[in-house]
Amino acid sequence: MQPVESSSVDAxxxxxxxxxxxxxxxxxxxxxxxxxxxxxxxxxxxxxxxGRFVNDRIKPRYPFRSA
Structure with a gap:
């Protein structure tokens, strides 16, 4: 995991x-x-x-699970 600069995503x-x-x-x-x-x-x-990239390009397109 690597930290990122985002108000909604930590890493x-x-x-x-x-x-x-x-x-x-x-x-x-x-x-x-x-x-x-x-x-x-x-x-x-x-x-x-x-955060916008995650909301627009990740969340609606890829299956997910809680870690």
Whole structure:
């Protein structure tokens, strides 16, 4: 997990062997999103707004579970 600059996301991590993106939110919730391409993780790290990217490009498109 690596910390990120965001008002809603505390840290993110990526497991390339499983194509899983882990997101720890500022409110304390941690979720693992499956079937995420590495390019999406890289785009997340480069996004102007990480929170907006998560809401627009991650949450509606990838299955998730609580961690």
């Amino acid at each position: 993110v991590g990526f497991d390339p062997a499983r194509n899983e993106l882990t997101i720890r939110f500022v409110d304390g919730g941690t979720y693992v999103y499956g079937m995420v391409p590495i390019a999406i993780f890289e785009a997340l790290l480069d996004a102007d707004s990480i």
